[in-house]
Amino acid sequence: MKQITKRKTISRIERKREILAWTMILPALLLNVFIMGGPIVGTFGISLTDWDGIRAPHFIGLDNFKKLSLDTHFLWAALNNLKWAVFFLIVPVAFALIIAGIIRKVKRGQLIYRTMFFLPYIVTSVVAAKIWTLLYSPFYGITAWLQNLGISNPPRFLADPNLALYSVAFVDSWRYWVFLMVLFLTALSQVDQSIEEAAMIDGANKIQTFIHVTIPQIRPTISMVLILTTIWSVTTFDFVYLMTGGGPGSSSELVSTYMYRLALQNQQPGYASAISLVMVLFSVVFMSVVGLLRKRGWEI
Amino acid sequence: MKRKTTLFCTTALAAALAAGGMTAYAEGTSELTIFWGSEESTEYTDYMNQVISEFEAANPDIKINLFLVSDPEGQAKQQMAAGGGPDLINIDSTSMHIFASSDYLVPLDSYAQQYNWSSRFDQWVVDSLSYDGQWYGLPGMMDGMVVYYNDDLFQENGWKIPESYDELVSLCQQMTEKNILPFAYGTSDYKQANQWWISQAFCAGMGQEDLHKLLQGELEWTSDEVRNTVDQLVNLWKNNYIYKDSAAITMDEARSLFTTGKAGMYMSGTWEAAPLDEANPDFTWKVYQMPSWRDGVDSVLPVALGGSFSINAKCENPDAAAKFLDYMYQPEVAARMLAFGTLYPEKDIDISAIDAPENVKMLQNFVDDSLETGKVGYCAWSYWPANTDTYAWNTIESICLDQISVDEYLTSLQENFQLDQEKGNVLTF
Known part of the structure; x- marks a missing residue:
């Protein structure tokens, strides 16, 4: 009898705690529902119409999604997003990891290095894009400089259709890697140095220690960075919009720039909404897969 | 004392705001x-x-x-x-x-x-x-679309104003041989500038009558007349007669290519007169109307509001x-x-x-004369229906870069025009 009463009391306390927890998160939850949920529902509604942004919309069912599956320009843009993601998962991540590993060992003046490296990140994307557009200019920039050195066919960074996407990705990663470096530095500061010292005593060199002892200890941070980078690669927009507008031709077109163009220039916000939902869907599916793998014991 | 000062300031501020409000919103x-x-x-x-x-x-x-x-x-x-x-x-x-x-x-x-x-x-x-x-x-x-040219350069080299597409290509070849870029062009800060060359090409390549028919839906966008026009435009671009790296330079940079003598011509709108004068190039610039690109068709001046x-x-x-x-x-x-x-x-x-500057007056007269004779064409931003226009200027670079074929471009233009017709976007004029 006593036990039943005790259990009842515990369950009442737990329920109270649960209610309190829900009460605490309710404002944030409501904000999310209105700020995120409203537009998502609205976007979904618009995606089922032929709305041109001005006239009254007509319901057309899933026609926009059917059209999307046959849209070669969309597939082209999606392929560019994939190239962008691969670039970002390798170049800035590897660079940030290596530099963080080196800076961590610097005893004197570490703060100066950190501040110096972090400078590009405080430059706004518009300014950074403008600076690099000038640097890439065929008349004043790197191309002209190489020409003056006697190189007859220097790279045409923003004009060459095979180079434009990577030229822009480089500029974005020029800002992005320092952000990653700070994350990695924070993670590295938590690493148990005695294990590294043990590995060194056992004969491992610095590189071996870093790869086999240090990196496994910051795996959660690396996983988080890779997941975030993948999702951000799907939604990236600013540098391509500012530096090439998706050109030359459609060489550097991304799904987001294509969607923007459809919505604001081509009078097709209905179709653009369908594209934005596909982008959201990709992120949701990707996060779900990551969650599922984690549940199954994958250390990601 | 402090309270009195505060009270005075608050009252004065309120009165000032009230007075200001009364003035602004009488x-x-x-x-x-x-x-x-x-x-x-x-x-x-x-x-x-x-x-x-x-x-x-x-x-x-x-x-x-x-x-x-x-x-x-x-x-x-x-x-x-x-x-x-x-x-x-x-x-x-x-x-x-x-x-x-x-x-x-x-x-x-x-x-x-x-x-x-x-x-x-x-x-x-x-x-x-x-x-x-x-x-x-x-x-x-x-607006009127004209070709600005470096008159000093033309005179030094004995170049004549072209009167046909072949003469235009020949002039461009001669300029290229002299290491001079024929047409300065830049779109990196304003991709819509592609409308200018598209308008110019369609007016020169099709003439007033066929272009009118095209814009009224009496001629298909996949017709030979349109195909030839697009081919001619792409030919100029692929040969670097129109600056091939236009996507990498701004409009200002393109203008400076012309004003510094690196380019012999600059195809743009009548709005360029003031910036060109302001750049104060060390040569005399003049304008000519793009010749007709097709035999038997009169040259027209593309105009727009x-x-x-x-x-x-x-x-x-x-x-x-x-x-x-x-x-x-x-x-x-x-x-x-x-x-x-x-x-x-x-x-x-x-x-x-x-x-007003003499060059501006000259351009106003230039356009007025063409309007008087009726030899005018139709610029995309004034006469073309919205979807067709947007597709045309957004995609033209892709043909030049071999990302899509001329056939695909024309088929899509036709589809966009049909969409415009369905939506009632086609202007009747």
Whole structure:
């Protein structure tokens, strides 16, 4: 009898705690529902119409999604997003990891290095894009400089259709890697140095220690960075919009720039909404897969 | 003491605010809003502010609020779709037709009668700004597409103004041999500039009659006439006669290629006269009209209305808005635009009486002459339906880079035109 009463009391306390927890998160939850949920529902509604942004919309069912599956320009843009993601998962991540590993060992003046490296990140994307557009200019920039050195066919960074996407990705990663470096530095500061010292005593060199002892200890941070980078690669927009507008031709077109163009220039916000939902869907599916793998014991 | 001071300051502030408020919002005052492009030249914005000041002085019961925004048309469109928007709408005439067809604009016929606007503008202007037999806007400015050329260079080398496509190609070859870029061109900061070459090519390659048929749906976009025109344009670009890396340089950089003598020609609009004069090149520049690219077809000057002003259907005082429009485009007021290189299509403007740069006056006469003879073509931003136009300028680079074929381009243009027809976007003129 006593036990039943005790259990009842515990369950009442737990329920109270649960209610309190829900009460605490309710404002944030409501904000999310209105700020995120409203537009998502609205976007979904618009995606089922032929709305041109001005006239009254007509319901057309899933026609926009059917059209999307046959849209070669969309597939082209999606392929560019994939190239962008691969670039970002390798170049800035590897660079940030290596530099963080080196800076961590610097005893004197570490703060100066950190501040110096972090400078590009405080430059706004518009300014950074403008600076690099000038640097890439065929008349004043790197191309002209190489020409003056006697190189007859220097790279045409923003004009060459095979180079434009990577030229822009480089500029974005020029800002992005320092952000990653700070994350990695924070993670590295938590690493148990005695294990590294043990590995060194056992004969491992610095590189071996870093790869086999240090990196496994910051795996959660690396996983988080890779997941975030993948999702951000799907939604990236600013540098391509500012530096090439998706050109030359459609060489550097991304799904987001294509969607923007459809919505604001081509009078097709209905179709653009369908594209934005596909982008959201990709992120949701990707996060779900990551969650599922984690549940199954994958250390990601 | 402190309390008294605080009380005095608070009372004084309240009184000042009340007085200020009374001045700004006197009873019976109509307020009108206009979105104005923040990227317009300082001279043009100053002119607009001056016109507003003059109008407000003469009409103290009307106050005009000019808001500088980066994309007046886009922002007006979004606000109007949400049931708001500025009172006076500053947009391209193709968009104006879409707004008019959706009842977003006030028909201006009664005001046209009241202010006798019909007598001020030629019929082509009225037609360009009408939808379904009703008048919806006043022109913002007038554009003509011309070829600017370095006259000194032409004379030094004995080059002649081309009179056919073959002569144009031959001239470009000769320039290239001399290490001179034939046509300066840059679009990195304004991809819509592709409309200029598209308009020029379609006018030169198809001529007035066929282009008219095409834009009225009497000729297919997949026809040989269109295909030849696109082929000719792509040929100029692929041979680097039109600067091939245009996507990597800005319009200003393109202009400086011409003003520094690195390029022999610069195909652009009549709006370039003032910036070219300002750049003060060390040579004399002149203009010529692009020759016809097809045998048996007359050369035409592509013309357009560079934007138009309409009244929002939600405007609370359309009479005041019409009164301001009427004032803004009085011949003697509109004529002042010429001083900073903006041409205006109004009959009663006396160019000789205006204090404007000679080159600007020359261009106004150049366009007026073509209009008088009727040898004019149709610029994309004034006459082409919205979807077709957007696809045309957005995708043309992809053909030049072999990302899509000319056939695919033409088929998509035809599909976009059909979509425009279904939506009622095709202008009847």
